[in-house]
Amino acid sequence: MAYAQTIEQIRERIAEHKRWDLVFAIVGVLSLIIGVLTFVALFLNMALEGVPRLSLDFFSNFPSRRPGQAGILSAWVGSMLVMLVTAVVAVPLGVGAGIYLEEYAPKNIVTDIIEINITNLAGVPSIVYGLLALGLFVYQFGFGQSILSAGLTLALLILPVVIVATRESIRSIPIGIREGAYALGATKWQVSKDHIIPYSMAGILTGVIIGMSRAIGETAPIITIGALTFIAFLPPAPFSAEPPYVSFEWLTSPFTVMPIQMFNWTSRPEAAFQVNAAAAGFVLVLMTLAMNGLAIYIRYRLRKNLKW
Amino acid sequence: MSAVASSVPSLLPGGANSKRLERRLTRHIKERVIESVLFLAALVSVLTTVGIMYVLIKESVVFFQHVSIVDFLTDTQWTPLFDDAHFGIMVLLSGTLTSSLVALAIAIPLGTIIAIYLSEFAPFVVREVAKPFLELLGGIPTIVYGYFALLFVSPILQTLIPGLPGFSLLAAGIVMGIMIIPYVSSIAEDAMRAVPMHLREGSYAMGATRFQTAIKVVVPAAFSGIASAYILGISRAVGETMILAVAAGMQPNLTFNPLEPAATITAYIVQVALGDLPHGSIGYQTIFAAGLTLMLLTLVFNILGHMLRKKFREAY
Numbered sequence: 001m002a003y004a005q006t007i008e009q010i011r012e013r014i015a016e017h018k019r020w021d022l023v024f025a026i027v028g029v030l031s032l033i034i035g036v037l038t039f040v041a042l043f044l045n046m047a048l049e050g051v052p053r054l055s056l057d058f059f060s061n062f063p064s065r066r067p068g069q070a071g072i073l074s075a076w077v078g079s080m081l082v083m084l085v086t087a088v089v090a091v092p093l094g095v096g097a098g099i100y101l102e103e104y105a106p107k108n109i110v111t112d113i114i115e116i117n118i119t120n121l122a123g124v125p126s127i128v129y130g131l132l133a134l135g136l137f138v139y140q141f142g143f144g145q146s147i148l149s150a151g152l153t154l155a156l157l158i159l160p161v162v163i164v165a166t167r168e169s170i171r172s173i174p175i176g177i178r179e180g181a182y183a184l185g186a187t188k189w190q191v192s193k194d195h196i197i198p199y200s201m202a203g204i205l206t207g208v209i210i211g212m213s214r215a216i217g218e219t220a221p222i223i224t225i226g227a228l229t230f231i232a233f234l235p236p237a238p239f240s241a242e243p244p245y246v247s248f249e250w251l252t253s254p255f256t257v258m259p260i261q262m263f264n265w266t267s268r269p270e271a272a273f274q275v276n277a278a279a280a281g282f283v284l285v286l287m288t289l290a291m292n293g294l295a296i297y298i299r300y301r302l303r304k305n306l307k308w
Numbered sequence: 309m310s311a312v313a314s315s316v317p318s319l320l321p322g323g324a325n326s327k328r329l330e331r332r333l334t335r336h337i338k339e340r341v342i343e344s345v346l347f348l349a350a351l352v353s354v355l356t357t358v359g360i361m362y363v364l365i366k367e368s369v370v371f372f373q374h375v376s377i378v379d380f381l382t383d384t385q386w387t388p389l390f391d392d393a394h395f396g397i398m399v400l401l402s403g404t405l406t407s408s409l410v411a412l413a414i415a416i417p418l419g420t421i422i423a424i425y426l427s428e429f430a431p432f433v434v435r436e437v438a439k440p441f442l443e444l445l446g447g448i449p450t451i452v453y454g455y456f457a458l459l460f461v462s463p464i465l466q467t468l469i470p471g472l473p474g475f476s477l478l479a480a481g482i483v484m485g486i487m488i489i490p491y492v493s494s495i496a497e498d499a500m501r502a503v504p505m506h507l508r509e510g511s512y513a514m515g516a517t518r519f520q521t522a523i524k525v526v527v528p529a530a531f532s533g534i535a536s537a538y539i540l541g542i543s544r545a546v547g548e549t550m551i552l553a554v555a556a557g558m559q560p561n562l563t564f565n566p567l568e569p570a571a572t573i574t575a576y577i578v579q580v581a582l583g584d585l586p587h588g589s590i591g592y593q594t595i596f597a598a599g600l601t602l603m604l605l606t607l608v609f610n611i612l613g614h615m616l617r618k619k620f621r622e623a624y
Binding site: 093101114296 | 578
């Protein structure tokens with residue numbers, strides 16, 4: 001490498017390196033813009049195609065052979081019920097596992113195995129969870145191609161998300177809080193229940209919302225367990241006017257969900273169905289955006305307000 | 309536990325003392341029960357892995373009793389549902405690898421550049437706006453990306469590349485690449501931000517520019533974390549399903565040409581699941597054999613990533 005001799009040469013070399021700075025900054029901004037533009041194109045594409053199709057009928061009609069009358073009633077009801085099962089299963093399990101690993105777990109090989117396992121599970125393709133559910137829930141346990149199977153599958157899928165969020169949130173609580181409580185004679189569970197869980201609530205909530213927003217858009221595992229794509233009825237209502245008032249029959253009902261309805265319409269050749277797909281996709285994107293936005297907002301508020 | 313519970317009160321009969329002891333004992337038992345319940349919750353994740361391996365291996369074993377492993381790995385046709393059945397996984401694997409390569413050719417460079425830019429160059433405001441935005445991009449359901457690939461990106465590509473079919477690995481791969489960018493960039497950026505400030509300051513003090521510092525100091529120091537980001541990106545690409553099922557076509561096709569349509573391992577599983585295959589038939593077992601292949605593929609990448617991380621780990 002030749003060394004610069006005169007001041008001019010040195011200045012030129014510095015200017016050259018600074019130019020590279022500028023070039024890279026521009027490349028960086030351009031790369032970001034590619035991401036932003038894709039998002040904008042995707043959103044506008046869905047909105048322009050789909051929004052004219054959105055009406056009250058679209059939400060209150062069953063799918064139909066005639067694209068103009070088809071709606072997403074069974075799809076959104078199915079999505080809501082599946083999400084309900086997912087939340088009921090994933091939240092206690094995920095939060096419980098997070099508390100165990102942070103507050104209770106001894107340092108031993110079992111704990112190591114659990115931790116490595118959770119890391120690895122986060123990288124398992126979602127369709128593999130579908131195969132697990134097909135072999136285990138649908139056939140081995142005999143739950144069938146039901147809302148229960150789908151909810152359990154998605155619960156297992158988002159479990160790592162909830163666990164990791166819970167652990168991170170718990171880890172940010174200063175050790176002094178725990179020591180103060182223990183010094184007053186509290187037991188481990190009292191510390192966890194009265195201090196750890198309330199203080200980490202916002203972080204846990206963020207994780208749960210992000211997990212649920214992932215679950216609501218998941219298509220592959222639910223197709224794999226054999227959800228039908230054409231459902232023109234609703235699952236039995238969970239509540240009724242006569243005793244016993246509450247029924248769990250809906251758990252074993254066949255179902256469809258929003259992303260599967262959208263997949264079905266997308267893969268049809270007729271353009272009119274693809275318009276329906278755009279409308280369903282727009283609703284789906286709005287739902288996930290709203291959930292993610294809520295999570296980001298909670299985290300932002302949390303970071304602003306929390307000073308230990 | 310129950311032996312202790314019955315013997316302790318009898319040692320100290322009567323009086324307030326034994327009541328207190330009893331209360332402490334029930335409290336102790338309650339604590340232990342809660343701890344066990346929490347432990348079981350943590351154990352569910354291990355059971356999930358065990359369950360996955362059990363289901364995949366159980367069905368695959370039956371499958372490999374019908375089809376020899378040599379045929380499975382070397383046959384150049386994949387026609388499991390035809391009368392003249394062939395089970396050459398290479399056909400599906402070629403689709404998976406080709407589409408993943410297209411996706412990674414987009415996600416790795418762009419993800420790395422964005423990570424370096426956000427970590428080393430971007431002003432505070434840009435970073436605060438860009439990060440949530442990228443997160444939103446990563447949170448969009450993949451079926452929506454599939455729709456986008458088939459009905460927006462594919463027509464545009466067809467005008468650019470005459471003769472491109474409506475379904476192609478290229479269109480699906482490109483959209484998949486953009487979908488993966490946020491995963492790569494956010495983990496890579498976290499790794500770079502974890503590089504201690506004094507390394508950068510040392511570099512600046514020697515007269516290096518931002519770009520030189522980023523490339524020659526920060527990136528090498530953070531490389532083990534960046535490698536994890538790449539590995540995660542690869543796992544995502546290999547396991548992605550809906551974009552490929554929608555936009556890459558579902559015909560098995562032994563090709564490494566991204567301009568052709570082809571089925572991937574994941575798309576095949578979806579295709580079979582959409583049909584009405586009886587439980588226990590050979591067609592039913594093929595999806596588990598395909599799933600096992602997919603699992604092993606991601607496992608190989610994860611082990612590779614682990615080795616990379618170990619090799620490049622920097623201690624400060």
